[in-house]
Amino acid sequence: MAQSPKWRRRAALALGGLLIFWALAWALVPVIAKSQIEKIASAKLGRAVTVGGIDFKPWSLELAVNDLKIARQDSPDAQLSIQRVYIDAELESLLRLAPVVDAVALDSPEVSFTHLGDGRYDIDDILEKLKSPPDAKPAEPPRFALYNLSLSSGQVSFTDKAVGKTHELRALNLSVPFLSNLQSKREVKTLPRLAFKLGGSNFDSAAEGTPFAQTHKTEATFRLSNFDLAPYLGYLPASLPYKLVGAVIHADAKVAFEQNPDTVVRVSGVVTADKVRLLDKPGQELLAFDQLKISMDDVRPLAQSVRLSSIELTNPALNISRDRAGRLNLLPAAEMDATKSGAARTRIQGAKGQNDAQKEAKTASKPPPAPQTPWKVDIASIAVRGGTVNWLDETLAKPAQVKLGAVTLDASRVAMPFAPDAPLEFRGSVALAASATVPATLNFNGTATDQTLSASTTVAAWPLSMAAKYVGQFLLPALGGQLDATLGVTWQAKPQAIRITAPQVSLSDVLLAEGKTSLVSVKRIQVDGADIDLVGQSFKAAKLQVIQPKALVDRDADKRWMFDRWLIDNKRGTCRIKNQQTPKLA
Numbered sequence: 004m005a006q007s008p009k010w011r012r013r014a015a016l017a018l019g020g021l022l023i024f025w026a027l028a029w030a031l032v033p034v035i036a037k038s039q040i041e042k043i044a045s046a047k048l049g050r051a052v053t054v055g056g057i058d059f060k061p062w063s064l065e066l067a068v069n070d071l072k073i074a075r076q077d078s079p080d081a082q083l084s085i086q087r088v089y090i091d092a093e094l095e096s097l098l099r100l101a102p103v104v105d106a107v108a109l110d111s112p113e114v115s116f117t118h119l120g121d122g123r124y125d126i127d128d129i130l131e132k133l134k135s136p137p138d139a140k141p142a143e144p145p146r147f148a149l150y151n152l153s154l155s156s157g158q159v160s161f162t163d164k165a166v167g168k169t170h171e172l173r174a175l176n177l178s179v180p181f182l183s184n185l186q187s188k189r190e191v192k193t194l195p196r197l198a199f200k201l202g203g204s205n206f207d208s209a210a211e212g213t214p215f216a217q218t219h220k221t222e223a224t225f226r227l228s229n230f231d232l233a234p235y236l237g238y239l240p241a242s243l244p245y246k247l248v249g250a251v252i253h254a255d256a257k258v259a260f261e262q263n264p265d266t267v268v269r270v271s272g273v274v275t276a277d278k279v280r281l282l283d284k285p286g287q288e289l290l291a292f293d294q295l296k297i298s299m300d301d302v303r304p305l306a307q308s309v310r311l312s313s314i315e316l317t318n319p320a321l322n323i324s325r326d327r328a329g330r331l332n333l334l335p336a337a338e339m340d341a342t343k344s345g346a347a348r349t350r351i352q353g354a355k356g357q358n359d360a361q362k363e364a365k366t367a368s369k370p371p372p373a374p375q376t377p378w379k380v381d382i383a384s385i386a387v388r389g390g391t392v393n394w395l396d397e398t399l400a401k402p403a404q405v406k407l408g409a410v411t412l413d414a415s416r417v418a419m420p421f422a423p424d425a426p427l428e429f430r431g432s433v434a435l436a437a438s439a440t441v442p443a444t445l446n447f448n449g450t451a452t453d454q455t456l457s458a459s460t461t462v463a464a465w466p467l468s469m470a471a472k473y474v475g476q477f478l479l480p481a482l483g484g485q486l487d488a489t490l491g492v493t494w495q496a497k498p499q500a501i502r503i504t505a506p507q508v509s510l511s512d513v514l515l516a517e518g519k520t521s522l523v524s525v526k527r528i529q530v531d532g533a534d535i536d537l538v539g540q541s542f543k544a545a546k547l548q549v550i551q552p553k554a555l556v557d558r559d560a561d562k563r564w565m566f567d568r569w570l571i572d573n574k575r576g577t578c579r580i581k582n583q584q585t586p587k588l589a
Contacts, residue, residue, distance in 0.1 A: 028061035040068070048129050050074050050082070064092040076128055086111035095187060101146040103187050109154045120165040122241025143376065144307070148183035148266070151193040163238070175199040180221065180260040181268070184305040188262055195223035195258060222259040227252060245289060249280040256299070270302040283332040292319035300383075307378045316387045319410075324395040382417035391436070396472075403472040406436035426450040435469065449492075456494040463487055467513070479569050480522050484513035505533035515569070522569070526551035 037054045044052035055070025068088040072081040087110040095103040117125045124130075157175030162168075178196040181189070198207040208225050230252045239247065256272030276295045283289040294317040301310040324332045390410030396403040412431035421427070430448035441464040449458030467484040474482050491504040508530045515523040532545025557565050 025061045029059060032059045032061070033057035036066075044073075047132065048073065049132050050076065050129065051079070064094065066090045066092065076125060081113075082116065082126070083114045084112070085109055093189070099146070099148075099185060099187070101148070101185060103148045103185065103189070104150060105189050106151040106192075107149055107153070109157070111156045111158075112154065113158045113160075115160040115162070117162040117164060118238055122239060122243075124240070127240075144184070146185050148181070148185040148187040148189070150181040150183070150189040150191060152179040152182065153177070153193060157199075161238075165237075170202070173200045181266065182305060183266045183268070186265055188266065191260075191262070194221060195260065197223070197225070219262040220259065222257050225254060225256050225258070227254040229253065244284065246282040246284075246286070247280070248282055249278055251277040253277070267303060268305050270304070271299050273298050285332075287324070287332065288320075288322055289332060290319065290321050293317045307376060309378065310381045312383050314382060314385045316385075316390075318389040319387065320391045320393070322393045322395070325398055327397050329398055377420060380417075380419040383415065385412065385414040385417060387412040387431070392433075399472050399476065401472055401475070405469060407433050408436040409434040421452040421454075423452055423454070426452045426455070435465065454496045456492065458492045460490045460492070461488070462490070467510070475571075477571055478515075479571055480515040480517045482515060485511045487511065499538055501537040503533075503535040503537070505530065505535075507531055508533060521553070521555070522565070523554045524551075525549060525553070 033056070036059070037057050040054055040057075041052050051074040053070075053072045053074075054068055055072075057069070058067040059065070066089070069086070071083075071085045071088060073083040074080065075082045087108070089106065089108040089110070090104055091106040093103045093105055119125060154175065154177040157172075157177075159172040159175065161170040161172075163170070176196065176198045178193045180191045180193050180195060196208065198205075200206075208223055232247070232250045232252060236247050236249070253275040254272070256270060256274060259267075259269040259271070261267045261269065274297050277293065279290075279292055279295065280288065281290040294315070296313070296315040296317075298312040298314075299310075300312045302308070322332075326332075388411055390408075390412075392407040392410060394403075394405040394407075410431070410433045412429065414427060414429040416422075416425050417427050418425065428448075428450050430446075432444060432446045434445075435443035443465045444463045445460065445465070446463075447458060447460045449456065451457070465486040467482050467486060471482050486509070488508040489506050490508075491506075493502045493504075494500065510525070510528040513523075513525040513528060514521060527548070527550040529548045529550075530544050530546070531548075532543075534543045535541070555565065559568075
């Protein structure tokens with residue numbers, strides 16, 4: 004009892020200290036925060052950022068930023084203004100070293116931006132400043148728990164100077180119960196909703212089901228039908244590596260919010276894209292397909308988890324080309340990246356002797372980077388039907404073109420990371436378009452992981468003339484014939500092994516001809532039981548059979564055999580034929 008006054012004094016001092024701290028925070032935080040927000044945001048964005056005022060309640064960690072504005076690049080008018088930003092933070096944020104927020108509200112945000120033409124916008128300078136540096140190392144995704152998010156009375160004005168038209172989105176209201184990748188349960192008061200007015204159309208999608216408080220679960224349904232993207236594709240940034248020129252979107256999806264017991268945001272449903280066309284940078288068609296259908300079982304973006312029941316692609320047409328400089332249209336930035344890599348390697352090698360010791364010292368002093376959490380992807384089935392592939396190679400003197408049709412592919416148990424005990428299974432087929440009376444086909448099937456591959460392939464009636472222009476770089480006579488084969492391929496990463504088995508390989512009606520003159524012909528070449536170890540550099544075959552070989556054999560006055568005249572001298576850019584220097588053929 005004697006110590007009671009002492010504890011009372013301590014409690015009174017603690018309470019007084021807390022009240023003083025609250026008073027100082029209430030008075031000083033708004034002034035300091037306003038100054039720092041305007042200073043740091045203006046420097047980061049390269050635009051004038053102003054704040055009308057800040058209210059802060061330290062006893063409840065409630066913060067309200069009023070009249071936040073970001074000015075235009077060339078005038079003091081606001082490009083973005085928000086009447087009020089309200090944040091209700093929690094002390095749990097200090098314990099988790101990550102933001103835990105009970106409520107976030109944006110009141111009356113207004114944004115306006117302008118399309119200047121050719122994929123350029125008046126906010127390009129902001130986007131450029133917000134880009135990550137090219138040498139930035141990937142970091143672990145930030146951890147957060149945001150609850151009761153709302154945006155009310157939003158407005159977006161988009162002016163297209165290229166066509167003299169303005170698009171307006173009004174009455175934008177968005178409510179999200181939570182977005183969280185932390186296991187933190189907070190009281191949920193908000194039901195999911197998206198509503199807006201675009202032009203003369205109204206859209207409103209609200210929650211379905213029982214109140215969240217009773218079941219700790221609610222969901223919103225979003226439906227979209229025959230949404231043609233064509234009128235809006237001209238607004239895509241010009242910096243994109245490919246150009247989308249057509250697509251029609253359909254969606255029937257559900258977004259579910261659960262706290263039972265974990266906090267989960269889950270997306271499910273079906274999304275379909277029809278009549279899609281994609282151009283490469285020069286403006287040539289790269290990819291087109293009739294339909295891409297994605298059926299989502301359970302997509303959890305905040306948990307980096309994707310589970311799809313199926314992906315179906317119908318009638319895709321892929322055009323792959325390689326220009327005279329060797330650039331593939333699939334990789335428009337490949338040359339630039341290769342140049343940068345080459346220059347970087349040169350700089351590194353030149354300074355290697357000077358910097359090795361410094362690098363080792365820095366590496367030893369720095370802690371190892373935190374391991375990144377990989378995305379988990381699980382796809383039950385993938386199906387491709389009616390595909391075509393066109394290949395054009397302009398690196399040759401005479402461009403080579405190959406057209407493949409009737410492409411089919413079925414894959415199951417597709418998972419990333421790979422599951423060693425459940426390998427990916429695949430099978431498919433492809434045919435040579437416009438082939439002879441007997442169609443040239445290739446069928447394949449197998450299993451694979453990131454460490455192993457086992458596949459078998461059957462090739463039927465494949466014409467050797469398909470490779471004529473590639474062979475023509477080295478050999479003057481025209482090549483003809485037909486390939487039939489049954490092949491098997493196995494690969495493993497550790498220990499490294501690549502083995503090709505061929506129960507039977509048959510070359511029929513092989514012919515080397517110069518004009519109408521047959522130089523070499525073989526009725527049939529057959530190899531049975533072949534086994535090739537690429538790593539061990541060994542070849543074995545049970546049987547080799549050559550049927551009806553014929554050849555025109557001669558030697559000219561300079562004692563050169565006929566096959567020496569068939570070869571193209573790539574060093575001199577000439578072909579050796581009939582003792583004459585003739586232009587290189589291909």
